[in-house]
Amino acid sequence: MTTTPDVPGAAPGLSVGMVGYAFMGAAHSQAWRSAPRFFDLPLQPRMTALAGRDAAGVAAAARRLGWDSTETSWEALVARDDIDLVDVCTPGDTHAEIAIAALEAGKHVLCEKPLANTVEEAEAMAAAAETAAARGVHAMVGFTYRRVPAIALARKLVADGRLGTIHHVRAQYLQDWIVDPEAPLSWRLDKAKAGSGALGDIGAHIVDLTQFITGDTVARVSGRLRTFVDERPLPAEHAGLSGTAGTGRGPVTVDDAATFLADFRGGALGVFEATRFANGRKNAIRIEINGSRGSLAFDFEDMNLLHFFDGTEDPESAGFRRILVTEPQHPYVGAWWPPGHLLGYEHGFTHQVVDLVGDLASGTAPSPSFADGLQVQRVLAAVERSSDTHSWQEIPA
Amino acid sequence: MTTTPDVPGAAPGLSVGMVGYAFMGAAHSQAWRSAPRFFDLPLQPRMTALAGRDAAGVAAAARRLGWDSTETSWEALVARDDIDLVDVCTPGDTHAEIAIAALEAGKHVLCEKPLANTVEEAEAMAAAAETAAARGVHAMVGFTYRRVPAIALARKLVADGRLGTIHHVRAQYLQDWIVDPEAPLSWRLDKAKAGSGALGDIGAHIVDLTQFITGDTVARVSGRLRTFVDERPLPAEHAGLSGTAGTGRGPVTVDDAATFLADFRGGALGVFEATRFANGRKNAIRIEINGSRGSLAFDFEDMNLLHFFDGTEDPESAGFRRILVTEPQHPYVGAWWPPGHLLGYEHGFTHQVVDLVGDLASGTAPSPSFADGLQVQRVLAAVERSSDTHSWQEIPA
Amino acid sequence: MTTTPDVPGAAPGLSVGMVGYAFMGAAHSQAWRSAPRFFDLPLQPRMTALAGRDAAGVAAAARRLGWDSTETSWEALVARDDIDLVDVCTPGDTHAEIAIAALEAGKHVLCEKPLANTVEEAEAMAAAAETAAARGVHAMVGFTYRRVPAIALARKLVADGRLGTIHHVRAQYLQDWIVDPEAPLSWRLDKAKAGSGALGDIGAHIVDLTQFITGDTVARVSGRLRTFVDERPLPAEHAGLSGTAGTGRGPVTVDDAATFLADFRGGALGVFEATRFANGRKNAIRIEINGSRGSLAFDFEDMNLLHFFDGTEDPESAGFRRILVTEPQHPYVGAWWPPGHLLGYEHGFTHQVVDLVGDLASGTAPSPSFADGLQVQRVLAAVERSSDTHSWQEIPA
Amino acid sequence: MTTTPDVPGAAPGLSVGMVGYAFMGAAHSQAWRSAPRFFDLPLQPRMTALAGRDAAGVAAAARRLGWDSTETSWEALVARDDIDLVDVCTPGDTHAEIAIAALEAGKHVLCEKPLANTVEEAEAMAAAAETAAARGVHAMVGFTYRRVPAIALARKLVADGRLGTIHHVRAQYLQDWIVDPEAPLSWRLDKAKAGSGALGDIGAHIVDLTQFITGDTVARVSGRLRTFVDERPLPAEHAGLSGTAGTGRGPVTVDDAATFLADFRGGALGVFEATRFANGRKNAIRIEINGSRGSLAFDFEDMNLLHFFDGTEDPESAGFRRILVTEPQHPYVGAWWPPGHLLGYEHGFTHQVVDLVGDLASGTAPSPSFADGLQVQRVLAAVERSSDTHSWQEIPA
Secondary structure, eight states: OEEOOSSSTTOOEEEEEEEOOSHHHHHHHHHHHHHHHHSOOSSEEEEEEEEOSOHHHHHHHHHHHTOSEEESSHHHHHHOTTOSEEEEOSOGGGHHHHHHHHHHTTOEEEEESSSOSSHHHHHHHHHHHHHHHHTTOOEEEEOGGGGSHHHHHHHHHHHTTTTOSEEEEEEEEEOOTTOSTTSOOOGGGOHHHHSSSHIIIIIHHHHHHHHHHHTOOEEEEEEEEEOSOOEEEEESSSOOTTOOEEEEEEEOOSOSEEEEEEEETTSOEEEEEEESOOTTOSSEEEEEEEESSEEEEEEGGGTTEEEEEETTSOGGGOOEEEEESOSTTSTTGGGSOSTTOOOOTTHHHHHHHHHHHHHHHHTOOOSSOHHHHHHHHHHHHHHHHHHHHTBOEEOOO | OEEOOSSSTTOOEEEEEEEOOSHHHHHHHHHHHHHHHHSOOSSEEEEEEEEOSOHHHHHHHHHHHTOSEEESSHHHHHHOTTOSEEEEOSOGGGHHHHHHHHHHTTOEEEEESSSOSSHHHHHHHHHHHHHHHHTTOOEEEEOGGGGSHHHHHHHHHHHTTTTOSEEEEEEEEEOOTTOSTTSOOOGGGOHHHHSSSHIIIIIHHHHHHHHHHHTOOEEEEEEEEEOSOOEEEEESSSOOTTOOEEEEEEEOOSOSEEEEEEEETTSOEEEEEEESOOTTOSSEEEEEEEESSEEEEEEGGGTTEEEEEETTSOGGGOOEEEEESOSTTSTTGGGSOSTTOOOOTTHHHHHHHHHHHHHHHHTOOOSSOHHHHHHHHHHHHHHHHHHHHTBOEEOOO | OEEOOSSSTTOOEEEEEEEOOSHHHHHHHHHHHHHHHHSOOSSEEEEEEEEOSOHHHHHHHHHHHTOSEEESSHHHHHHOTTOSEEEEOSOGGGHHHHHHHHHHTTOEEEEESSSOSSHHHHHHHHHHHHHHHHTTOOEEEEOGGGGSHHHHHHHHHHHTTTTOSEEEEEEEEEOOTTOSTTSOOOGGGOHHHHSSSHIIIIIHHHHHHHHHHHTOOEEEEEEEEEOSOOEEEEESSSOOTTOOEEEEEEEOOSOSEEEEEEEETTSOEEEEEEESOOTTOSSEEEEEEEESSEEEEEEGGGTTEEEEEETTSOGGGOOEEEEESOSTTSTTGGGSOSTTOOOOTTHHHHHHHHHHHHHHHHTOOOSSOHHHHHHHHHHHHHHHHHHHHTBOEEOOO | OEEOOSSSTTOOEEEEEEEOOSHHHHHHHHHHHHHHHHSOOSSEEEEEEEEOSOHHHHHHHHHHHTOSEEESSHHHHHHOTTOSEEEEOSOGGGHHHHHHHHHHTTOEEEEESSSOSSHHHHHHHHHHHHHHHHTTOOEEEEOGGGGSHHHHHHHHHHHTTSSOSEEEEEEEEEOOTTOSTTSOOOGGGOHHHHSSSHIIIIIHHHHHHHHHHHTOOEEEEEEEEEOSOOEEEEESSSOOTTOOEEEEEEEOOSOSEEEEEEEETTSOEEEEEEESOOTTOSSEEEEEEEESSEEEEEEGGGTTEEEEEETTSOGGGOOEEEEESOSTTSTTGGGSOSTTOOOOTTHHHHHHHHHHHHHHHHTOOOSSOHHHHHHHHHHHHHHHHHHHHTBOEEOOO
8 A cells, every 4th residue: 555645746736715605615616626636836825714604504514515625704815925816706895895905915816796886996806906916916807717628719719710700799698597587586686786787797708708708898888777576575694696575676787687798899790688587497598600711610518619610611512510529629628538438517717727726837927817807897887888778788899 | 091181170271362472482381381290280281382573493493492373473463362372582673562452452461571672662561551450461571580490499588587787789790702802783773773882681680680689679879881892793693692703794783791889778889780791601690698697699500509507606616607498498399309409591481480370360460570570670760871871870769 | 566486596495384283283383484484495495285084173283283184094195295294293103104104105204203103114114215215305303302403512522522532421301290100191191102101202302412423323121111090081082291180090101201221332431311209300301421531511402502521621720611602603694683682492303393394305315314313212222121120231232 | 723633533543554646536535525514424434555566656646646654565555553444446357356355354445347357257256245245344446427316316216116117228428549550569559457348448338327227137249349449569668558658569469349229127228338439438328228108318427417207297398308417405415516517537436435335334335336346347257259159158146
């Protein structure tokens, strides 16, 4: 019997502290745990500490999720000398405070999206990130879906010129989890906590993804927000998505759905829709890009597929290709399984860890940056203003 | 040997005269010819006369398409005593003149969509239709896609309450026939002839179809038109879609693509897109409706299918149903083939004839009426104004 | 007003007499009627006479389907001097007698599939066809699905070498019309009339189609027939597919389903299945071909699509292409509608008329020949023998 | 700061030793690591030891995969007192020896499929498992795909009677990884190591899955094996699937493809196909079940979907339902992510650990047992005999 050394290989460590342990905390934990098992990482992540306000809750979460120790405040976590990176998985109203403090304390930061609940907070965060970067401390916002292999392939095909000039961007993020008017209120339906509703929670993703894939940005928007159900049962207790109803009703203060037209700076026409009321659609991130040379189509409900039309082919045998993005040639895929063995939702988080760790080791600024997160925030704010004022709104370049 | 009597059964005749013999003329001819072979019609259509300006052209077309005689002006056709119904298959700039004259001459009228190139013309036509109706002379506008069985089934499911309250309407009409910037000018790219581009040619269909399926109407819009290619080669000669390029270039005076947000009067949020630049999409009329109890999805590139999600089912076995709309229980289908034997594009035109002839025989006002066509025209005009003024535009109720 | 001449163009006529007027008779009638309206035919078909035993029935059918005259026996039809071609649309037990008589009378023959109910009859028919051909009288068997554009394209891609060496042939013809054990007996379930059940009715199609697409033939088979429901209600009267049940029950004397393995002479492994018990599948002719360079997949429930995988492409962007077979470059399609406008079931019959008329005009032997029909019959007979004897059975070359 | 206790909760431990660390070893490691993070396990797995013959190789693998210690022989692993369960991930020719020794040493055993390379070995293993079970020592064979949620749901729907009497079973396992004749030899193409080719490697899965879903077993088969490429380049070194070619060529001694017909004891007709030559299909496990009340269809290339047709519905709105198997109501799914967030290939292995650990804690015999694995082996052996003898072969009940 030979005992396996504690640290795989000679890689130096990267000590991670995470704040928050709900849905996103579970996903990030699996990523920190899995990344070094499948990828050769130049830094070896350690799941050092988990912070949360409730002592019993955070202790149970740490046991379950595999964190070595716990703190009952994010401030205590940020103050620890043995933490290299703070991973922010809390609701959006706390992002700015935690991330800025962590950066100022010299910790790298991975912050869940949306970057913040307001443009002002996002601006402060981007400024803090810029200052920190000058000291070699880096920040990244967690638009994880960029690391889905089919999305990364989509970006590559556009960058390689396979689509030519982009004419159309069509994106929808469709869910249905509150189509029942008796589904109870959650923090996600509370503007104070969540900032906005479908727009910020899921609309943010399709703004980021389409800008990422096209390499272009949105210049102006005309938008329409709608709250179909104004009032809902209060939850029985601190309830998440699956919370049961309690007594009394409370107001829904965010949008249930957001639609908007967009002009991209490069000339493409965009049409966007984010909703929690698309009955039967569970997590359908659907993106289509039409260009002068070809087209792409993607649906997260079939996340291992990318559909590609090559408009330069002989029409006799041309057609949208159903690319099963599980080949060793595809982004991220070679580290996992043989062709045809699918990846799932959480793999994007693992890829995020891989890219982030690689950037930190090489001193490269990770992407998407807080500035990228701020730019998305500005698009979302413009959509809200547009809906309020019934007018087109410009996004500053 | 027994000679078959000339007129099938004892049905009285309906003598039809058609104006125009291009794409739509061919489709209408096949419909007039086929309808009595598969359906029991209370009036027996006769393909009496075809009108067109070029004597040789109209004669050749009449031989090929099966019309008994020809006229070289629509005025001559309208003047004939032996014509009961005038079928208008010409470009949109001539619809008003021909249709109004025919109605005034006491002929029923079937007029291709869009009803006219301007709201003013459409208003005159609707007024003429109303006047004629008082005399028992009827008019119908050819929004044929309503008669695709899957669309008729969609309408039925909504009317039966299977979708509940409608929250979302999502509609696209995607083509790619001029994505090549060297595709030559056709009359469809000339505002004087065509009125508008993608908006009026194909956007009109998705406005009509979504209003038809939901039983609701659009109240206001925010739209964006775009012409991606401003100038194109002049066609070598009188060229249609497949025209070859000649010498010189001319301006494109219509939109290549139109996008718009819409509020429906009943509260649904609409998102619309019509384009001739969606590379790889040939004739993709895609409609999705999300309601409080269920959802529908349709794509004309799979026109025999309707996808239906019943949100009241047990989640364990709920899912979008791929309904193959070829059962005897489905609208129009029983007259054709056994289950699983598909219908094609032209069958909608045959069903249009069937419904129109039935209405004429019973004295019922056919649907969609010229008033319906006018309403669609008003939506299209509002989209154009919205795009010009960068503002939301109301559609009069 | 100019009267359109009776015969389009200067094409000489082809006078057709049809025997039988049920499902196939309706489809053939539509084809004879439509072909000259969309295609330039070198001979102008005339729908001269329809034969059927019941005087009233055949008269009504002739009126509905558009035949100029009627006969109450096929013998009378075959005896007429004004008939150039006999189109045989009766059940299989009458094919041999009618077709041979017609050929001997100097009439061309189009005979529905399966060619006959027994190999012996099929041999006699093939011999009669060979004799007639020496006199310039031609015969064709109606394996119509060869003329579906997607199937014709599949054949072309294989012939062009796009698939390389064929390794696998996978074919299913799935229906469900008698899955209900209370569905009544029809002539199709009576061995004396129909010869066999799923095997001959629909299995014949997938044998023919896979041999056609691959350009290869089946050498030996191991098969299994099964009758799941042995006894069914007698029909109330002369009932077809939709017959209602009467009193009493009768035996099902044909197979409900047939499965078989096949060796193709060229080395491919074949797997075949034909059934009327595949709940939810209405008319699913599903064919997949896997070769050393590429693959094809087709499903008749999406008959305008062909899926093609080009194995020589860069794996990064390789995938099954969804070819919408509605481009002018595709077989038969240019005569119909613009790209993206689908064809339906009956169009294959029209294409069959087009090809047959072209061959007759040029004196070419039409394809598939009676010899081809005989070869399919031999495969079917070998499957039956194999099922009876539990052994592999050879098909003579 | 609070240190997280080493063992989550009060669960007793389950000390695991694994033999082999290639493809399956990586998948099993991820499962042992992830299961306790998402599920409440009654026993807490510890990844105690990894065995492999090459000291450096096994050490590197243990570091990467996360095993606490290593052994350079499986005998040493089996001899250790601190091991509760042996997880056998080696090629099939070693399964019998290792598994039997481990059972005799009182270790529970999880053994990868196929259970063994011969029926004789499998019989010895099943006998050893039976003996061990009497002592409370349990064995399980790793037919992991049973734990894909869509497959588990399929089993449930059949068991609930939603399909009625099963008429048809149609199963294919299609890959294409050696369609290139220059792909080098691997141990999987060597009969001595692998036992058989496509038949045992992937055909085993579809035999197990269809028997599992239907709750029925195969009674007799008629099969056809084929080796399309008899000779291949020798690999440059110890090469796996992605091995590069060296010098010289060697014989392929296993089947490239296997097809067989099957009778199920309950009366269903089965058609099976397993191949490594289906160009463009990467890991397509496709299963269709047709019953008197409904049908199911599954494709592992879309592994989060199950298609279900309910034949008892009104035909107007009946159709195959695309069930996205990501609802909390679905098997295993509640422990993971919200609806619409997909699972991947490796999750099946995690579910296998969950079920196995639960059974061990409760003293229940885990399923599938070695007896189940033996039965599958007998089916595979019957297919081989059938192919050799060109006859149907019975499988003992």
